[in-house]
Amino acid sequence: MTLELDAQDTTRPDYRGTFGWPVEQYAGGFRLITGSGVAAVVVPRALSDAVLTDLRKLDCLGPALGLPTRRERVTVLLAEADDFGAAHHQPPDGVRVLPAGSVVPLPDGRPDCAAQWLVEPDPFRRWLPSLGSVLAALATVPNTRAGHASARRDIPRELLTW
Secondary structure: OOOOEOOOOOOOEOHHHHHOOOEEEEOOEEEEEOEOOEEEEEEEHHHHHHHHHHHHHOOOOOOEEEEEOOOOEEEEEEEEOOOHHHHHOOOOOOOEEOOOOOEEEEOOOOOOOOOEEEEOOEOOEOOOOEHHHHHHHHHHOHHHOOOOHHHOOOOOHHHHOO
16 A cells, blocks of 8 residues: 555645545645544654654554644644543643644645654554553653653644644
8 A cells, every 4th residue: 555645736645545534725735634533642842752752662653743833843643533541641741632623734745844744654554543542651751741840831822823
């Protein structure tokens, strides 16, 4: 299996056709709409390397994006939203699970696109890790444990203004 390309523009990936993600075209690019089985977890860039390493060790690593905000660059982890186990895992300080209906820009093949894959989606491994497993893995990273002074960073509210 390979990553399908958009029928209108064969240089762009077809996220809906390859992965079944709820996406829309907007301003010449692609946006993922959370919900419908796809969740997004926002992690401060300062913590993302440790988080990605731990998720890889646990075989829970899914697609991850680097996105700019007004204050900092953040990492957005994609996960399966239809997971009742997530209710038992409160996100650590500094980590935010975006609500259903949130918009996340996706890389669209243009070199000037602000969204960049840190971990590209794999057409041979189309599943997303469960939201509960991603949150459980986040809780084990030392800098994201509740009460840790360096983790008390808020994710910017303007995150969804791309």
